[in-house]
Structure formats: C-alpha cells, structure tokens
Amino acid sequence: MKKASLTFLCLGLTAACMLAPAAHAGRSCEASKITPQTVERGMSLAEKTLASLNASGEKVVLLARAGQDLSKYKLRYSHLGLAYQEPDGQGGHTWRVLHKLNECGTSESAVYRQGLGEFFLDDLWRFEAAWVAPVPEVQAKLLALLQDPARTVSMHHKPYSIVSYVWGRTYQQSNQWAIETLAAAVEPGANSRERAQAWLQFKGYEPTVLKLGPLTRLGGRMTAANVAFDDHPNDKRYSDRIETVTVDSVFDWLQRAQLTATGKSPTFVKL
Numbered sequence: 001m002k003k004a005s006l007t008f009l010c011l012g013l014t015a016a017c018m019l020a021p022a023a024h025a026g027r028s029c030e031a032s033k034i035t036p037q038t039v040e041r042g043m044s045l046a047e048k049t050l051a052s053l054n055a056s057g058e059k060v061v062l063l064a065r066a067g068q069d070l071s072k073y074k075l076r077y078s079h080l081g082l083a084y085q086e087p088d089g090q091g092g093h094t095w096r097v098l099h100k101l102n103e104c105g106t107s108e109s110a111v112y113r114q115g116l117g118e119f120f121l122d123d124l125w126r127f128e129a130a131w132v133a134p135v136p137e138v139q140a141k142l143l144a145l146l147q148d149p150a151r152t153v154s155m156h157h158k159p160y161s162i163v164s165y166v167w168g169r170t171y172q173q174s175n176q177w178a179i180e181t182l183a184a185a186v187e188p189g190a191n192s193r194e195r196a197q198a199w200l201q202f203k204g205y206e207p208t209v210l211k212l213g214p215l216t217r218l219g220g221r222m223t224a225a226n227v228a229f230d231d232h233p234n235d236k237r238y239s240d241r242i243e244t245v246t247v248d249s250v251f252d253w254l255q256r257a258q259l260t261a262t263g264k265s266p267t268f269v270k271l
C-alpha cells in the first residue's frame with residue numbers, strides 16, 4: 001500500500017492506529033500494542049478486500065478474518081462479520097462491517113459498526129480474508145436489516161462465551177450472533193433467538209464439534225472470563241463434544257442450504 005493511502009486511512013481511525021482495540025473476537029485477549037507494521041499490513045488487507053468487493057458487484061457479504069491459529073481444529077477463520085455497501089454521501093459508496101465483539105477481560109459483548117480498516121486492524125494471526133455472497137434475495141433482506149439500527153441488535157445477547165453452545169441461549173459468541181441475525185433477516189417469524197435457531201436447524205445448519213477434554217475446559221474456564229461451558233448439555237460436554245458456531249461451518253452450510261450461488265466457493269483475499 002502506498003504511504004499516502006495508509007496515512008489517509010489512519011486519519012479516519014486515529015485511536016485505532018495508535019492503540020490496540022479494547023474489544024476482540026476470534027482472537028486472544030492479551031494486551032498488545034499495535035505496531036506500524038501491523039497497521040500497514042492490516043490496511044493493505046483492507047484495501048485489497050475493498051477492491052475485491054467493489055469488483056464483485058455484490059451488496060452484502062459474510063466477511064471472515066483469521067484472528068487465531070485454529071489449525072489444530074482444522075479451521076481456517078475465527079471471526080465473521082456482515083459487510084454491506086452504503087452511499088458515502090459524495091456520489092459513491094463505501095463498505096461497512098457489522099459484527100459482535102467481546103469486551104476484553106469480561107464475559108460481555110457489544111455489536112459494532114466499523115469500516116474495513118478497523119475490521120482488519122485487530123492483531124490478526126494471518127493476514128487473509130474470505131467472503132461469501134448470499135443469493136440476491138437474501139442480500140436484499142440482509143441489507144434492509146443492516147440499515148435499521150433496532151433490527152441489527154434484535155438478536156444480540158450481551159453475555160458472551162467464545163465457545164457458546166450452538167443451540168443455547170445463555171451466552172452468545174460473535175459468529176453465533178451473525179448467523180442468528182441472518183436468520184432474523186431472512187425469516188419474518190424469527191423474532192427471537194429461539195425462533196432464529198429453529199430456522200437454522202430447519203435449514204440444516206450443523207455446528208463444528210470441538211474435541212475439548214476436561215483439563216482444557218477447566219483451564220479455559222479458570223483463566224478467561226470469556227470462556228464458559230456450563231451452557232452445553234451434560235451428555236455432550238462430558239463426552240468432550242463442544243458444539244459451537246464457526247466461520248468454516250457457516251460457509252459450508254450456506255452452500256448446502258443454497259443460500260449462495262450454486263457451486264460458488266468463498267472468495268479469498270491474501271497479502
């Protein structure tokens with residue numbers, strides 16, 4: 001990325017360019033200072049992603065980033081946001097991302113609306129993005145929801161666990177919020193988390209099953225406020241089966257459920 005372009009992007013994100021964000025999802029929550037190199041790489045990825053989205057002709061996509069190394073679980077991406085195009089007030093358009101973030105060091109969360117630069121300014125594990133575009137009918141319904149402030153948080157549940165049970169309602173992690181919000185946009189009757197999850201089950205969504213033994217579960221619960229397992233059914237938890245929503249499982253499901261163009265794979269953006 002050219003230095004002038006990087007400077008312009010940082011001027012719009014002054015605090016983010018100087019300090020590590022206080023909210024994260026899809027990555028660990030250790031305190032860290034964002035380096036100039038991290039900023040430049042994150043902005044470069046944002047710029048390449050913007051070019052990819054603009055060239056696609058799409059209006060709404062599900063956008064993923066890689067904030068953690070999840071390769072031991074055979075997962076590539078950690079965090080999902082709903083990205084959409086909106087007018088920039090100058091005759092053109094820009095892209096915004098709506099996503100849920102955990103407030104670091106706590107078991108709480110909030111929904112944020114950010115630009116692509118902010119979305120990729122987190123301390124990423126791998127500077128790579130991926131996006132999937134729903135079919136036009138689903139895009140239109142999602143866009144209507146994303147432009148309505150009240151509806152964007154209708155599925156939001158503040159208590160957070162990074163491994164929340166896919167069909168539970170005690171906690172809610174970031175990817176779970178995204179897929180339940182998609183359900184609320186597409187299905188008019190999905191006006192609660194319970195009904196959104198019922199629609200997802202009806203449409204054949206299948207969560208990722210993480211094999212986490214008792215020592216791993218105990219260590220996570222004792223050392224991090226944003227990790228809880230008590231919402232998982234006992235028979236699954238004690239057989240080391242933690243069922244949760246992941247980016248990879250959502251991307252696979254969108255194709256199976258024919259919510260994306262038939263045979264169309266995710267678009268990858270790499271530095």
